[in-house]
Amino acid sequence: MGRYEESERLFKRIESGQTRIDFSPSEIFQFVDKNKKKMRTMSEKQYYSAFSFKEFINRIKLSERQILFFSGNLTFSNIGYGKNKVIKVLEELAKKKISLKILTRVERAGIENIKNVLSINKRIGHDTVEIRHCYQPLRANITDDKVAVFKEVLDPKDYARGELKRKLYILYYIYDEDWIEWLQKVFWHLFRSSIDAKKRMEELKLIM
Numbered sequence: 001m002g003r004y005e006e007s008e009r010l011f012k013r014i015e016s017g018q019t020r021i022d023f024s025p026s027e028i029f030q031f032v033d034k035n036k037k038k039m040r041t042m043s044e045k046q047y048y049s050a051f052s053f054k055e056f057i058n059r060i061k062l063s064e065r066q067i068l069f070f071s072g073n074l075t076f077s078n079i080g081y082g083k084n085k086v087i088k089v090l091e092e093l094a095k096k097k098i099s100l101k102i103l104t105r106v107e108r109a110g111i112e113n114i115k116n117v118l119s120i121n122k123r124i125g126h127d128t129v130e131i132r133h134c135y136q137p138l139r140a141n142i143t144d145d146k147v148a149v150f151k152e153v154l155d156p157k158d159y160a161r162g163e164l165k166r167k168l169y170i171l172y173y174i175y176d177e178d179w180i181e182w183l184q185k186v187f188w189h190l191f192r193s194s195i196d197a198k199k200r201m202e203e204l205k206l207i208m
Contacts (some may be wrong), residue, residue, distance in 0.1 A: 006031055007041070007182055010027060010028060011026070011189075014136065014137060014138065014186060015189075015190070017136060017138075017175070018135045018136070018137065019072075019135075019137060019153075020072060020138075020139055020153065021137075021158055022139055023137035023138065024152060025138070025140070025150035025151075025152050025168075025170075025172045026152070026172070027151070027166075028170055028172075028174070028179065028183075029134030029150070029172045029174065031179075032174050032176050032179055033176055034046055034173065035083045036175045036176040037172070037173060037174050037176065037180075038084060038173045039169060039170060039171065039172050039173070040170070040171045040173075041169070041170050042168070042169045042170075042171070043166065043167070043169070044166075044167045044169065046169070047169035048079075050081045050082075052103065053079060053080065053081045053084070054081070054109065056086075057084070057089050057141060057145070059149070060089065060093065060141065060143055061092075061093070062124040062143065062146070063093060063110065063143045063144055064098070064144055065096050065098065065099065065144050066098060066099035066100070066101065066144060066158050067099070067100055067101075067141055067143050067144075067199070068091070068101050068102075068103075068141065068142040068184065068187045069101065069102040069103065069140075069141050070103050070136060070138035070140040070141070070187065071102055071103065071104040071139065071149065072104065072105060072139060073104055073105050073109065073110030074081060074102070074104050074109070074110055074113035074114060074117060074131075075089065075110070075111060075113060077113055077116065077117050078113065078170035083114070087116060087117065087120070089134070090117065090120060090129070090196060091123065091124065093106065093128075094120050094121070094124050094128040094129055097126070097128055098128070099128060099130075099132050100128060100129045100130070101132075101187070101191060102129070102130070102131045102132070103131075103132055103134045103136060103187065103191060103194060104131060104132075104133070104134065104197075105133065105134070105135055105206070106131070106195075106197045106200040106201060106204070108204060111201065114131060114197055114201065115201075117129060118131060118198070120195065130196075131196075131197035132191055132194035132195060132196055133194055133195045133196075133197055133200040134190050134191075134194040136190055137179065138150065139151040139152070139153075139201065140183075142180060142184060142187065143182075144181055145177065145181070146175070146180075147173060147175055147180070148173075148174040148179070148180050148183050149171060149172065149173050149174075150171070150172040150174075151169065151171055152166065152169070152170040152171075152172070153168070153169055153170075154167065154168040154169075154170065155167050158189070
């Protein structure tokens with residue numbers, strides 16, 4: 001199977017996915033040149049440690065142009081350590097006019113996360129953050145054309161009894177320019193065909 005056929009197959013699986021268990025980032029990672037990728041496997045405690053948080057913050061702070069986020073329900077915006085919160089860093093980036101585009105579910109369960117992140121635009125006086133409603137299986141972020149980082153959670157409850165003893169968090173780092181470009185195209189395809197978060201929230205008011 002050639003590169004084009006591989007990417008088309010992967011795209012179809014991503015496009016049809018609804019939740020994080022519908023697609024594993026390893027399906028992409030396996031095709032990336034070994035010199036242009038790395039992987040970290042952590043326990044739940046390690047993932048939510050100060051070190052892991054600082055690594056994420058330091059990486060997105062290096063953005064010069066844009067960050068694209070594939071999210072579930074924007075819970076990552078609440079992550080922090082001490083007084084350092086992701087949402088504060090997002091606001092700092094927005095003030096520098098770094099474009100922040102986010103694909104996430106806009107539903108009642110996570111509506112406060114959406115409102116909090118969108119409120120950044122009001123505080124800084126311009127619309128740098130844009131959120132669109134989309135059910136999709138990826139949990140990832142792409143910083144400029146530099147790096148794409150995927151998160152995968154392996155949870156014992158998603159497997160048969162005894163198959164997985166403890167919850168694991170895996171981070172996949174991809175530095176390959178061709179794959180980053182392809183992932184950006186996947187993001188923009190989903191983004192263009194999704195509904196604006198503010199419009200979605202207006203509709204939700206009718207049923208809440």
